[in-house]
Amino acid sequence: MTGENIFYRTLCGVVYGGLVLYFAAIKLNVYGQNPGVEKTSISQAVTPSRLISADAKAKTNLVYTPAITRAAAENVRLKNSLWWDFVGRRQSGWNIYVPLISQTVKTESPADSPAFAQAVWIWQRKSGIGPTGIIDGETLAAFIKLWQSQRLNRSTFTSPDKLYSAPISDFYDLTRNAELLKCERRTYAAYRQMLQAAAKDPSLSLKLTKTGELASEEKFLRIISAFRSREYQDQLRKKEPNAGRAQLAKHSPHFTGHAIDIYVGGDPVSTKDANRTLQVQTPVYKWLVKNAHRFGFYPYFYEPWHWEFVPGE
Numbered sequence: 001m002t003g004e005n006i007f008y009r010t011l012c013g014v015v016y017g018g019l020v021l022y023f024a025a026i027k028l029n030v031y032g033q034n035p036g037v038e039k040t041s042i043s044q045a046v047t048p049s050r051l052i053s054a055d056a057k058a059k060t061n062l063v064y065t066p067a068i069t070r071a072a073a074e075n076v077r078l079k080n081s082l083w084w085d086f087v088g089r090r091q092s093g094w095n096i097y098v099p100l101i102s103q104t105v106k107t108e109s110p111a112d113s114p115a116f117a118q119a120v121w122i123w124q125r126k127s128g129i130g131p132t133g134i135i136d137g138e139t140l141a142a143f144i145k146l147w148q149s150q151r152l153n154r155s156t157f158t159s160p161d162k163l164y165s166a167p168i169s170d171f172y173d174l175t176r177n178a179e180l181l182k183c184e185r186r187t188y189a190a191y192r193q194m195l196q197a198a199a200k201d202p203s204l205s206l207k208l209t210k211t212g213e214l215a216s217e218e219k220f221l222r223i224i225s226a227f228r229s230r231e232y233q234d235q236l237r238k239k240e241p242n243a244g245r246a247q248l249a250k251h252s253p254h255f256t257g258h259a260i261d262i263y264v265g266g267d268p269v270s271t272k273d274a275n276r277t278l279q280v281q282t283p284v285y286k287w288l289v290k291n292a293h294r295f296g297f298y299p300y301f302y303e304p305w306h307w308e309f310v311p312g313e
């Protein structure tokens with residue numbers, strides 16, 4: 001055997017051995033990867049977005065399920081076209097109630113967004129309604145039932161000693177009859193506190209005096225109407241037979257002195273859809289929806305101006 005032969009044999013051996021080890025390594029690597037691939041696909045199947053709580057999901061921009069995306073599309077359709085009956089009138093959609101709904105389901109997202117549908121879904125589940133994320137007739141009825149349950153639900157007359165005659169400067173109509181400036185005392189005190197809090201919120205852009213009070217020319221948040229006597233309510237009914245149901249009512253929460261109609265924009269107390277649509281978009285109305293409860297005031301959903309003082313008693 002020549003030195004050359006030994007060299008070639010050794011070379012071939014090294015090359016062969018190297019090739020064997022190389023393919024073995026590939027094979028090992030392939031087998032080694034297979035479970036890894038499966039592991040990866042498992043972890044993809046259970047993505048973090050599926051494991052994360054629905055609440056957290058609504059707060060982030062993670063991918064929504066197809067059902068929630070479809071619910072958002074259905075809400076876009078129903079918010080203007082869901083037919084329902086209230087106060088003897090056929091009502092169209094729930095767009096006017098979006099600020100109240102958003103407050104109820106705790107979302108800041110627009111009504112046509114999946115995040116909104118997700119918040120509705122969560123609220124439905126908590127409220128014992130089959131969760132869909134869609135505001136259909138059943139869910140709207142559940143919202144209304146909740147909002148109505150927060151109201152006074154009484155219309156008994158307050159005794160005169162509990163009434164306070166508020167200064168005319170608090171009223172929307174500065175020529176209002178002096179007999180019509182009364183308000184239940186605690187209700188008035190709570191209203192004043194609420195007014196001060198609103199005045200401190202720069203996002204409302206309210207016109208203020210140097211001392212931080214509402215300026216005389218500011219109409220927002222002024223009292224349109226508070227306590228109404230039986231005689232006054234009778235007069236109203238005779239004078240405006242086509243007025244809103246609340247004005248015509250024989251049993252009105254205004255008899256208690258706990259109800260205040262507050263100016264939130266537009267035509268002060270018109271229930272026309274166009275007017276209410278405008279009112280619910282004002283910063284003042286939106287602020288009331290978010291904050292009035294802190295002062296004991298709860299809304300009558302159908303009349304954006306009507307608020308009732310319901311102290312936790």
Ligand SMILES: [Zn+2]
Nearest residue numbers: 246260261306
């Ligand atoms: Zn009212």
